[in-house]
Amino acid sequence: MGLLLLFNAFNGLIQGAFYALMALGLALILGLNNTINFAQGAFMALAAYFAFTLTPYVGFWGGLIIAPLLAGALGLAIETSLIRRLYNRKDPIYTLLLTFGLAFIMQDMIRTIWGAQGKPLEIPQFLNQPLSSTYFFLTGYRLFVVGVALVGTAALFGVLRFTRIGIRIRAGNSDLETISALGVNIYLLRSANFVIGIVFAGVAGILAAGQLGLNPNMGDALIMPAFVAIVVGGVGSLVGSLLGGLIIGLASGITTAFYPAASEVVIYIIMGVMLVVRPRGLMGQEGLFE
Amino acid sequence: MSTDLATETARTAPQARTGMSRRTIGNVVLGVVLLTVPLWLPLVGGYTDLASRVLIYALAAMGLNLLLGFTGGLSFGHAAYFGLGAYGVGLMLKYETHSLFLALGVGTLVGGLAATLLGPIAVRRRGIYFSMITIAIGQMFYFIAIRWNTLTGGYDGLSGFARPKFAGPGHLLSMGPTGMYYLVLAAFAIAALLLWIVLNAPLGHAFVAIRENHKRLTFLGVSTQRYIAISFAISGFIAALAGGLNALLDGFASPNLLNYSMSGDFLIIAVLGGMRNFYGPLAGAVIFVLVRDYVSSVTDNWMSVIGLVFVVSVIFFPMGVLGFFNRKSGS
Numbered sequence: 001m002g003l004l005l006l007f008n009a010f011n012g013l014i015q016g017a018f019y020a021l022m023a024l025g026l027a028l029i030l031g032l033n034n035t036i037n038f039a040q041g042a043f044m045a046l047a048a049y050f051a052f053t054l055t056p057y058v059g060f061w062g063g064l065i066i067a068p069l070l071a072g073a074l075g076l077a078i079e080t081s082l083i084r085r086l087y088n089r090k091d092p093i094y095t096l097l098l099t100f101g102l103a104f105i106m107q108d109m110i111r112t113i114w115g116a117q118g119k120p121l122e123i124p125q126f127l128n129q130p131l132s133s134t135y136f137f138l139t140g141y142r143l144f145v146v147g148v149a150l151v152g153t154a155a156l157f158g159v160l161r162f163t164r165i166g167i168r169i170r171a172g173n174s175d176l177e178t179i180s181a182l183g184v185n186i187y188l189l190r191s192a193n194f195v196i197g198i199v200f201a202g203v204a205g206i207l208a209a210g211q212l213g214l215n216p217n218m219g220d221a222l223i224m225p226a227f228v229a230i231v232v233g234g235v236g237s238l239v240g241s242l243l244g245g246l247i248i249g250l251a252s253g254i255t256t257a258f259y260p261a262a263s264e265v266v267i268y269i270i271m272g273v274m275l276v277v278r279p280r281g282l283m284g285q286e287g288l289f290e
Numbered sequence: 291m292s293t294d295l296a297t298e299t300a301r302t303a304p305q306a307r308t309g310m311s312r313r314t315i316g317n318v319v320l321g322v323v324l325l326t327v328p329l330w331l332p333l334v335g336g337y338t339d340l341a342s343r344v345l346i347y348a349l350a351a352m353g354l355n356l357l358l359g360f361t362g363g364l365s366f367g368h369a370a371y372f373g374l375g376a377y378g379v380g381l382m383l384k385y386e387t388h389s390l391f392l393a394l395g396v397g398t399l400v401g402g403l404a405a406t407l408l409g410p411i412a413v414r415r416r417g418i419y420f421s422m423i424t425i426a427i428g429q430m431f432y433f434i435a436i437r438w439n440t441l442t443g444g445y446d447g448l449s450g451f452a453r454p455k456f457a458g459p460g461h462l463l464s465m466g467p468t469g470m471y472y473l474v475l476a477a478f479a480i481a482a483l484l485l486w487i488v489l490n491a492p493l494g495h496a497f498v499a500i501r502e503n504h505k506r507l508t509f510l511g512v513s514t515q516r517y518i519a520i521s522f523a524i525s526g527f528i529a530a531l532a533g534g535l536n537a538l539l540d541g542f543a544s545p546n547l548l549n550y551s552m553s554g555d556f557l558i559i560a561v562l563g564g565m566r567n568f569y570g571p572l573a574g575a576v577i578f579v580l581v582r583d584y585v586s587s588v589t590d591n592w593m594s595v596i597g598l599v600f601v602v603s604v605i606f607f608p609m610g611v612l613g614f615f616n617r618k619s620g621s
Contacts, residue, residue, distance in 0.1 A: 036418055038554075085605060092418045093364050094604050097561060100554045101600020108593035224429050224550075227422050235419055261437045268430035272411060275423060279414040 005257045012253015013246060014142050017149040018207065020245025022222060023229035024156060025200030027241040030230065031173045032193040035083060036092065038099040040226070041219020042106035043198050044205025047071035048214050049114050051206045052121050060124050060210075068202025075198030078102065079191050087190070103219075110216040118215040121206070145207050152203060153242060156196075160238075169193050173236070225249075228267045232274050234284020243282055320569070324475055328468045338467035339539065342474045344579045346535050349478050351559040351571030353528025356485055358557070359565035360494065361521040362501030363413070364421045366553045367428030371526040373548030374401035374431060375533030377442060380543040383451035390454045390465075390473075390538075397534035398527060404431075405526020409519040416504070425550050432548040447544035451537075465538075474535050481528050486568070488524065497521050529556075554600075562603040564610025573612050 022040070029037045037043075050070050051063035058066060082102070086094045127141040160166035168189055171179045180186045208222060225248060233244025248267040255266040274281060327341045350372050357363045378397030387393055412423045435442045442448055453465045465473070488494050500507055500514050507514050537543045546552060555578065563574025581599060586592040607614050 030418070034418075036422065082601065082605065089608065091364070092421065093358070093557065093561065094608060096364070096366070096421065097554070097558055097600050098604045100551075101558075101597040101604070104597030104600065105594045106597075108591055108597065111593075112591060224426070228426050231419070231422055231426060235422075264433040264437070265430055268426055268433075271423070271426050272430075275411050275414055 005254065008253045008257035009250060010138075010253070011142075012250040012256070014146055014249070015253060016246035016249020017146045018204065018245075019225045019229050019249050020242045021149045021152055021200065021207075022204045022226040023233070023241040023245045024153065024238060025197040025204065026223075026226050027230050027233075027235075027238055028156075028169075028200070029194055029197035031236060031238075032169055032176075033079075033083065033095075033190050033197075034087070034092070035095040035099065036227075037197070038096060038223070039078075039103040039106060040099075040197075040201050041223035042103040042110075043071050043075060043201045043219070044208065044222060045110055045214070045216060045219045046074070046106055046205070047202030048121065048205040048209035048218065049110055050202075051209065052114070052119060052214055055122055060122065064203070064206055067206060068199045071202040071205075072195040072199040076191060076195050079194040083194070084187065084190070107216050107219075114214075114216070116216060118213050120213045121209040123210040127210075141210060145211070148203065148207060152200065156200070157238070159196075165189070165192060225252075225267060228271050230281075231271050232281055234281025237281075237283040240281055240283030247282075321479075324478075327475075328471055338471050340579065340583055342467070342471045342535075342539050343583075344575050345471075345474045345478045346532050346539065347556070347559055347579055348572040348575035349474075349481055349535070350529045350532035351556045351563070351575055352482065352485060352568075353525040353532065354556050355525075355560045355565055355571050356488070356497070356528075357518075357521045357525040358560055359567075359570070360489060360501060361497040361518055362504070363416075363518050363521065364418075364557075365412070365424040365522070365525075366421045366550060366557065367412075367424035367426075368525065368529045368556055369550060369552030370428035370431040370548050371401040371405045371529040372533035372536070372552065372556070373435065373543070373545070374404050375530030376537035376543040376547050377435065377448060378530070379534040379537040380448040380451050381441070383454065384448070388454050393454075394531070394534045394538070397537070398531040401530020401533060402523065402527030405530070406519075406523040409522030409526065410515070413515045413518045413522065425553065428548065428550055428553060432545060432550075435545040435548050442543075442545070445545060447542055447546075449542045451541065453538050453541055470539060474539070477531055477535055481531060485524075485528070489568070493517075493520070558600050558603065560610075562599070562607065562610055564612035564614075566609065567612040570610050570612045574610065577611070 022044070026037060026040050029035055029040070047067045047070070050067035051060075054063040054066055082098060083095060086098060089095075123141060127139070127144050129140055158166075160170055168179060168184055169192075172184070172186060172189055172193075176186055179189075204222070205219065208218060212218065226245070228248055229244035230241050231244070232247060233240030233242065248270060251266050251270055252263045256263045324345075328338050331338060331341055350368065354365065354368045357365055357368075375397040378400035379393045380397075382393035382396050408427050412420055412427060415423060436444055438444075453470065489497070496507075496512065496517050500512075500517055504514055533547060536547065559574035559578045560571045561574070562577055563572065564570030567573075578599070582592065582596060585595045589595070603610070
């Protein structure tokens with residue numbers, strides 16, 4: 001039992017790293033673009049399908065790099081043509097429903113182009129080898145997912161901390177009006193931020209597809225844990241979202257050991273408890289977006 | 291935009307006494323149109339069950355709109371209470387009773403009580419945060435419905451219950467499509483009346499005041515959280531009633547009724563029709579259900595069309611079709 005528990009906890013942490021990767025993209029867009037991007041899941045699926053189509057030509061690695069950028073380009077087009085129009089509407093319902101509708105359209109397009117059947121995404125042979133076949137049944141791919149999540153997170157925090165655009169994004173998060181008055185083109189900044197968030201979604205989507213395979217609705221199941229991660233971690237804090245992702249992954253892993261049927265529900269229970277005990281989340285700022 | 295909103299509100303708020311007679315005439319016309327649906331709908335190529343569906347969605351969206359349009363709380367999780375109502379009715383009819391009204395009552399109570407108990411958790415935060423919490427709470431029920439196979443039928447949904455007849459003298463009304471329609475219409479009328487009374491009572495004024503200036507009410511010593519929770523509970527009861535009727539109409543309850551995409555449907559119905567208008571959700575439901583019914587019969591890509599409805603109504607009709615026409619006639 002002890003080993004099984006440890007194994008499930010470990011698996012949960014790996015899953016949590018993945019949730020964290022998704023939550024980061026969502027939290028980034030929520031922060032500066034003031035948008036709950038419901039289409040995030042559809043962008044994930046789209047990037048995965050791009051990778052699926054590209055893999056025969058550029059290989060898995062090429063796909064892993066190019067496909068998220070393609071998704072980002074589409075994200076840029078959508079942000080500048082549609083989402084941007086809604087920034088000065090105070091009520092969040094409009095961007096919510098807009099991205100919700102966009103998710104419908106994108107899902108339907110994927111189904112029309114690539115078909116409703118699930119497809120496998122080829123991953124390099126050496127990543128598929130089990131590293132250990134005892135209790136810790138672990139393929140190299142899962143470790144690879146954690147590695148990408150780590151690198152991605154480190155890169156994001158590096159950009160936010162040390163580059164000009166990163167500093168502007170952080171400044172914009174705390175006071176958009178002021179940095180606009182200081183001469184920063186906030187429309188450009190918000191577009192850039194949106195694209196970064198979508199690229200993160202794209203990478204997460206491809207990683208998920210390598211493990212679970214492709215299907216047009218794949219994003220649906222993945223976006224909810226990302227929401228919960230943000231709420232648990234605290235809106236407005238990227239570190240919080242990261243922690244939130246790890247915590248719910250771990251909790252869901254441990255629950256799997258005892259009562260598998262509750263492995264999905266448990267994350268919502270954690271969220272409920274968190275809201276009662278500490279409504280602003282682990283590291284959230286008081287009164288943000290309210 | 292915000293000034294637009296304010297004038298819009300002033301003109302269409304239910305407490306506006308001017309144009310009372312026009313409103314009465316409007317209500318009578320609406321009543322006559324709705325009462326005679328089974329007579330004229332087949333003539334224009336519709337079928338009665340479609341009208342029942344429109345009214346059920348309109349009922350759920352009107353309930354949601356008490357919270358959304360009049361209290362300013364963006365819940366993305368009302369499908370949960372709708373679905374709980376549906377499962378409540380289905381389970382009652384399958385295992386416990388053959389009484390229509392008992393089943394409907396229990397279903398409404400189950401969904402409504404869930405909203406009453408969970409609302410206070412959600413209202414601890416406002417704005418986008420509130421939406422994310424409501425959606426997550428809703429998804430919890432979705433996953434429970436999927437995983438609790440033995441009770442709910444899991445992914446396949448709950449079936450094996452039939453629509454009972456009215457327990458009236460000599461079963462005067464069988465529950466064919468027409469009987470079902472009038473049951474839905476009666477529920478719709480009662481709920482609409484109830485909402486109207488609430489909105490014109492001090493309680494309703496408090497809701498609107500919270501929507502307009504939440505901070506100011508807090509300064510005045512009003513416990514806004516409590517009021518939003520009350521609004522949440524009422525709208526949850528109405529959503530559950532609609533869900534119960536939906537289960538009767540279909541003889542089936544699917545876990546998709548609990549899913550957040552269903553909540554999205556109710557929201558777009560309210561926004562599309564006009565969320566500052568009392569009857570906005572009814573107009574939205576007519577458009578949404580008819581478009582979906584027609585488009586899904588002619589193309590496989592109906593999801594794209596529905597998505598387009600979302601995009602177009604958000605970009606071009608932020609005040610909904612009723613708001614759009616009101617503004618035109620007003621200016």
